[in-house]
Amino acid sequence: MVSFAHLADCHLGAFGRNHKLREYNLRSFERAIEICIDRDVDFIIIAGDLFHNPHPDLDVVDRAVKSLVKARKKGIRIYSVYGSHDFNIAKASLVDVLESAELFKKVVHYLDESQSLEHVEDDTGIKITGLSGRKSRKDTSYYKELNFNEPDGDAIFVFHTPIAEMKPVDIHEKETVPLSSIPDGYKYYAGGHIHRNLREEKDGSPIIYPGVTFGSSYTDLEKDLDRGFYIVEDWEPGHVPVDVCEIRRVDIDADGFLPSELEEKLLELSNSEIHEEVVLVKVSGILREGVPEDIDFMRVRRKIEEAGAETVFLNRRNLEGKTVERLKIKERDESEIEDKIMDEYGFNDIVTKEFAKDLLNVLKVEKGGGETNTDYDERIWHEAWNLIYKLDEYEDMEEEDDESQVSDNFVEDVDKNKGTEEKKGQKEQFSLTDFGGN
Numbered sequence: 001m002v003s004f005a006h007l008a009d010c011h012l013g014a015f016g017r018n019h020k021l022r023e024y025n026l027r028s029f030e031r032a033i034e035i036c037i038d039r040d041v042d043f044i045i046i047a048g049d050l051f052h053n054p055h056p057d058l059d060v061v062d063r064a065v066k067s068l069v070k071a072r073k074k075g076i077r078i079y080s081v082y083g084s085h086d087f088n089i090a091k092a093s094l095v096d097v098l099e100s101a102e103l104f105k106k107v108v109h110y111l112d113e114s115q116s117l118e119h120v121e122d123d124t125g126i127k128i129t130g131l132s133g134r135k136s137r138k139d140t141s142y143y144k145e146l147n148f149n150e151p152d153g154d155a156i157f158v159f160h161t162p163i164a165e166m167k168p169v170d171i172h173e174k175e176t177v178p179l180s181s182i183p184d185g186y187k188y189y190a191g192g193h194i195h196r197n198l199r200e201e202k203d204g205s206p207i208i209y210p211g212v213t214f215g216s217s218y219t220d221l222e223k224d225l226d227r228g229f230y231i232v233e234d235w236e237p238g239h240v241p242v243d244v245c246e247i248r249r250v251d252i253d254a255d256g257f258l259p260s261e262l263e264e265k266l267l268e269l270s271n272s273e274i275h276e277e278v279v280l281v282k283v284s285g286i287l288r289e290g291v292p293e294d295i296d297f298m299r300v301r302r303k304i305e306e307a308g309a310e311t312v313f314l315n316r317r318n319l320e321g322k323t324v325e326r327l328k329i330k331e332r333d334e335s336e337i338e339d340k341i342m343d344e345y346g347f348n349d350i351v352t353k354e355f356a357k358d359l360l361n362v363l364k365v366e367k368g369g370g371e372t373n374t375d376y377d378e379r380i381w382h383e384a385w386n387l388i389y390k391l392d393e394y395e396d397m398e399e400e401d402d403e404s405q406v407s408d409n410f411v412e413d414v415d416k417n418k419g420t421e422e423k424k425g426q427k428e429q430f431s432l433t434d435f436g437g438n
């Protein structure tokens with residue numbers, strides 16, 4: 001009987017600033033590998049994002065290597081693709097180092113010249129191939145550009161890309177690929193990237209996202225995800241839960257509370273003994289008076305830890321004070337204020353005011369619900385860079401504005417001067433909506 005394990009999104013090294021969570025994340029991976037050894041699987045597939053970044057801390061590397069070596073010593077083969085987190089286009093990533101050390105084998109070689117996929121044959125005779133994930137979903141183009149040939153015999157396709165039909169609505173993704181773009185003829189599709197345990201079928205073959213072994217963000221922890229991975233025995237997939245700690249999630253609606261009342265309510269949490277290792281408290285709403293800073297969150301956290309929690313995370317992103325509300329009323333004059341400040345500081349000498357305003361619009365977009373910090377960062381970076389690339393065009397616009405002030409008969413001048421006409425054409429292409437501004 002052939003059996004293999006399918007893991008993804010381990011994100012080793014995540015939670016760099018919270019040592020407890022960082023440790024639980026590592027332990028979850030170690031546990032998963034121990035289970036693979038106990039269950040005597042033939043091989044393990046890691047469908048990307050084994051590490052949280054391409055160059056993790058050496059203590060994280062050490063833990064990962066020890067675990068992988070244990071499996072390798074039992075004769076278990078390990079196959080992997082890059083995820084969007086552990087790939088670096090400019091430099092070798094740790095994934096490359098581990099491949100050089102023969103701890104595992106990458107089943108994809110980037111943009112192969114033949115434009116088709118090569119298969120790696122495991123000792124069981126199963127053929128494995130796949131495509132890596134890339135930042136900003138550049139991997140989606142592979143599915144359009146590559147020629148997929150149907151494999152002979154039993155084969156597995158590994159990928160780290162969101163599939164449109166499987167993507168939960170609360171997860172933000174710039175781009176997805178349709179299920180129809182995923183190559184045909186495989187007996188198992190081993191996915192990664194979407195941090196949920198999801199299962200679908202393609203022509204009768206399972207297509208699976210195993211979800212996270214622990215999670216990489218507070219957003220992941222706040223959801224009651226089925227943490228774990230899959231073991232597939234005789235092509236029958238079974239989810240294997242991995243629970244290294246218990247998580248208590250508390251939602252507090254602070255609407256209309258005074259800061260002192262909210263602090264009291266939060267402290268109530270520490271009145272009884274806490275058995276869960278991790279306590280996540282989410283506070284949302286608008287305070288009746290004062291601001292969130294009036295609450296001694298440090299004290300609240302300490303008290304909950306004293307009651308038995310190993311680590312406490314207070315999410316107060318959606319808690320607003322009265323002052324915030326007062327600022328909101330002023331928002332009507334926002335652009336006027338920005339205008340004034342830019343004039344005062346001589347902004348037009350550095351970049352054009354239009355550019356500065358559009359950039360501000362990009363930077364002030366708030367994080368979407370369900371969007372992870374990483375996705376949010378990526379989105380903002382991407383949009384900001386798109387704008388920066390167009391900086392020249394803004395400067396052209398500026399020049400043209402000056403000309404139009406000189407001549408009242410600008411439209412007529414256009415006919416006489418082809419150069420100006422081109423500039424005008426360019427100007428018409430731009431509006432705030434082109435840059436996603438509003």
Ligand SMILES: [Mn+2]
Binds near residue numbers: 049085193195
């Ligand atoms: Mn991931």
